[in-house]
Amino acid sequence: MDLNSNKSPKKYKYVKKFVRRKSAVAADAAATTDEFKQKMRYYKRRVEYAIARGKVYRVIGNVGIGRIRLELHKRGFIEVVSNNWENTLVALPESELFLKISPNNEYERALLTKLLGEREPDFLWINRTSSFNVYQYVPIMNKINIMTCNFVVKDGLCELIDRFRSNYPQRITEINHPRTFSVTSENYFQRFRVDYRLTIATSTILFISYKKDPGNFFGTDGELSLASLDFALNVIEKFLKRKSILINNEDSDSVQWDELSKVLNSLVEENGKFKIGEDPIFLETITTKVKNASESILKEWPWRKHDGYTNVWLIKPARTGEGAGIFLSRDETAIRDFILRHKYKPFVIQKYLERPLLCYRTKFDFRHYFLVTIDNNYLRAWSHSTACTIKFASEPFSLKDFSEARHITNTAVQMKFAKVSHPYLPQHHMWSLGAFILYLNSSDKGYLWKDYIYPRMVRTIQTIVEASMENIELKPGRFELFGCDWMLTNDFKPYLLEINRCPSLEYYSPVSEIVVGKVTEDLVKVTVDYLKDKTASTGDFELIFKRRLPEPPEKDEDDEWLM
Numbered sequence: 360m361d362l363n364s365n366k367s368p369k370k371y372k373y374v375k376k377f378v379r380r381k382s383a384v385a386a387d388a389a390a391t392t393d394e395f396k397q398k399m400r401y402y403k404r405r406v407e408y409a410i411a412r413g414k415v416y417r418v419i420g421n422v423g424i425g426r427i428r429l430e431l432h433k434r435g436f437i438e439v440v441s442n443n444w445e446n447t448l449v450a451l452p453e454s455e456l457f458l459k460i461s462p463n464n465e466y467e468r469a470l471l472t473k474l475l476g477e478r479e480p481d482f483l484w485i486n487r488t489s490s491f492n493v494y495q496y497v498p499i500m501n502k503i504n505i506m507t508c509n510f511v512v513k514d515g516l517c518e519l520i521d522r523f524r525s526n527y528p529q530r531i532t533e534i535n536h537p538r539t540f541s542v543t544s545e546n547y548f549q550r551f552r553v554d555y556r557l558t559i560a561t562s563t564i565l566f567i568s569y570k571k572d573p574g575n576f577f578g579t580d581g582e583l584s585l586a587s588l589d590f591a592l593n594v595i596e597k598f599l600k601r602k603s604i605l606i607n608n609e610d611s612d613s614v615q616w617d618e619l620s621k622v623l624n625s626l627v628e629e630n631g632k633f634k635i636g637e638d639p640i641f642l643e644t645i646t647t648k649v650k651n652a653s654e655s656i657l658k659e660w661p662w663r664k665h666d667g668y669t670n671v672w673l674i675k676p677a678r679t680g681e682g683a684g685i686f687l688s689r690d691e692t693a694i695r696d697f698i699l700r701h702k703y704k705p706f707v708i709q710k711y712l713e714r715p716l717l718c719y720r721t722k723f724d725f726r727h728y729f730l731v732t733i734d735n736n737y738l739r740a741w742s743h744s745t746a747c748t749i750k751f752a753s754e755p756f757s758l759k760d761f762s763e764a765r766h767i768t769n770t771a772v773q774m775k776f777a778k779v780s781h782p783y784l785p786q787h788h789m790w791s792l793g794a795f796i797l798y799l800n801s802s803d804k805g806y807l808w809k810d811y812i813y814p815r816m817v818r819t820i821q822t823i824v825e826a827s828m829e830n831i832e833l834k835p836g837r838f839e840l841f842g843c844d845w846m847l848t849n850d851f852k853p854y855l856l857e858i859n860r861c862p863s864l865e866y867y868s869p870v871s872e873i874v875v876g877k878v879t880e881d882l883v884k885v886t887v888d889y890l891k892d893k894t895a896s897t898g899d900f901e902l903i904f905k906r907r908l909p910e911p912p913e914k915d916e917d918d919e920w921l922m
Contacts, residue, residue: 398457406474409437413481413498420486424864426876427484430883432463439480440472449473482887486861495834499886503731503839504832510823511841511860513707514541514677523826533822535815535854538662538710541677542698551708555691556616557598558663558670558710560591561656563623566668568653573646581632587622588633588645590615595652599659620670627668665848667713669758674698677705683771687711687761712854713758716847718798719781720755724768724846724856725795728878729820730885730900731831732838733908738831740824740904741885741897742817746874749790755780770867787868807851816845816853821904823858833908838886840878 409415414436418424428438440449448456448469460466483497491502508522509515517539524531540551567573625631635641657664674686674697688694698706715722726748730741753776754764764776773788784790790798792808799805820843842862845853864879866872881898888895 395454395457398460399453402470402474405435405437406471409435410475410478415439415475415478415480416482416484417480418484420484424484424879426864426879427883428463430880431482431887434883434887436482437471437475438468439475439478440468488860497836499836499838499890501838501840501886503733503837504834505827505830506832507830508827509830510827510858512678513539513675513709513857514543514705516823516858517541517707519823519826519830523822530822532661534819535662535852536819537712537854537856540708542706542708548695548698551694552691554710555670555672555694557594558666559616559620559623560594560598561660561663562666562668562670563588563591563619563626564595564649564652564656565663565666566623566626567649569668573649574642576626576631577633577635577642577645579635579637581634583622583625583631583633584618585633585635585645587615587619588649591619592648592652595656599655623668623670664850665712665714665852665854666710667758669713671711671713671758671761673709673711675707675709677707685763685767687766709856712846712848714849715756716849716851717756718749718751718795719783721751721780721784722756722766722768723749723751723790724844725749725792726862727816727843727845728840728862729843729903730838730840730882731824732886732890733831733833733835734890735835736908738824738828738833738904738906738908739902740820741900742820742903743878743881743899744813744901745792745899746878746881747792747795748871748874749792749795751780751784751788751790753778753780753788770863770871774867785868785870787870789868789870791870791873804851812847812851812853816843816855817903819853819855823855824904825906828906835908840882 412435414431414434415438416431416436417439418428431438448465449472451469453470453473456466456470460470479497481498483494483500485491485494485500485502488502491500491504494500505511505515507515508519510519516536518541520534520536520539523534538554540547540554542548542551567576570576622631635645669689671687671689672694674688674694676684686694686697688697694708698708717723728743728746730743732739732741750768750770750773752765752768753773754762757765763772767773770788776788777786779786779788796805796808799807839860840862842859844856844859846856847853864875866875877899881900884896884898885900889897
């Protein structure tokens with residue numbers, strides 16, 4: 360080899376390249392290690408911050424809570440993954456998790472769960488009430504324990520309202536709820552029968568008096584017997600005097616009731632007339648009796664003006680939702696047979712509101728949200744003033760056809776029908792509250808929502824919560840969101856149909872995405888921000904009820920040995 364030569368041997372050049380490559384790999388490894396350490400420091404600081412401030416949360420059940428997660432993350436909360444022993448990502452080393460990690464994705468949640476270790480959550484969101492007692496130790500949880508007269512099941516709401524009206528008869532109008540009977544025994548069915556038959560009588564009288572000239576229902580060419588009308592008037596008179604035993608008896612006057620039912624059907628469906636002579640004094644006498652009876656009915660039972668005239672009733676499973684298993688009928692025997700076929704399931708029988716407010720000839724109801732919170736001092740109820748979904752049927756309203764497409768407005772039912780009843784209504788069968796108010800404005804009635812409809816909804820919720828205070832476990836740190844379904848009558852009166860626990864927070868349509876997003880955003884404002892700072896914004900949740908928790912009983916010195 361020529362040692363004086365300026366040319367490097369090929370082998371020497373190869374060694375230099377190899378050394379440079381190794382140095383680069385080492386530098387990359389060092390940089391990667393530094394980056395890894397930096398990221399780990401960042402996530403450890405996040406965990407330390409969350410633990411110190413009580414901002415660790417867990418979700419059990421993964422349906423429709425994306426916005427909840429987002430709002431909690433904005434406030435520095437971190438999530439500990441539920442059932443992490445079943446989560447394969449939690450078993451991965453941190454270095455592998457970092458390769459796919461991004462803000463709020465499943466890999467980041469897995470890493471944070473590893474760093475949290477066995478740390479229990481400060482805030483728990485569960486979808487099933489069966490988990491309530493398992494997590495009693497959690498400081499904040501989205502479920503309250505309703506021990507009796509549970510208003511989130513139909514028979515429980517029925518029992519609660521019955522008790523309230525019995526205890527406070529002077530406040531009977533504070534809860535607008537269709538007449539409902541919980542069918543758990545033959546005795547309860549007897550109560551339904553009394554109302555069912557009384558409704559035949561009242562509907563007959565109200566239908567005649569509803570017309571501008573009741574005299575048109577009488578004539579020498581009539582085919583209906585006046586005996587049925589006299590029977591209806593006598594029943595109402597005796598009932599107003601609290602002599603209701605006439606209807607309670609199974610066999611009493613069954614022929615007359617059958618005949619009166621046929622008379623009502625003839626009047627409503629066939630333009631029937633009562634046969635009378637030509638004496639004008641008699642006509643004036645009988646129409647005056649009908650008018651007076653009608654006034655007495657509406658004075659004693661003002662809600663009967665919304666009954667309609669065909670005596671239709673809803674039979675609903677007491678413990679299921681989403682419109683499943685609902686049966687409509689105007690026939691007492693058919694209703695009884697249906698109940699007997701399903702005697703091992705709890706049902707309620709509810710008077711159908713036959714005179715609903717219609718929009719483009721279509722029935723609708725609307726979902727409204729309220730929230731109950733319990734802290735160390737108070738139980739509070741909050742009503743969301745702007746977030747409502749208006750849910751339409753997919754066929755025009757008619758009492759000649761009981762199909763669910765016309766009458767059952769639950770979202771889960773109407774999603775099955777790819778049609779609309781009117782071109783002005785959307786394919787997804789939903790409006791926002793704003794769209795509904797615009798519709799009211801088209802007939803100069805937009806003011807009714809704020810001045811009449813919504814205040815009466817709030818009054819009903821206030822009364823329901825007040826009546827439930829003694830049935831709720833007043834454990835601080837508990838809250839719950841409820842979804843109420845309402846229906847408007849043709850004179851704009853809101854009726855509470857039912858209250859739903861765990862209302863769906865999924866996005867079924869562009870409207871529900873906006874409404875649910877707003878509700879969950881404001882829910883976190885109330886349950887997190889307001890909990891810490893009573894001056895914080897609660898969004899569009901407005902406080903409608905506040906009651907101080909009772910003082911805990913003083914301990915007896917003689918009982919200290921039990922502690």
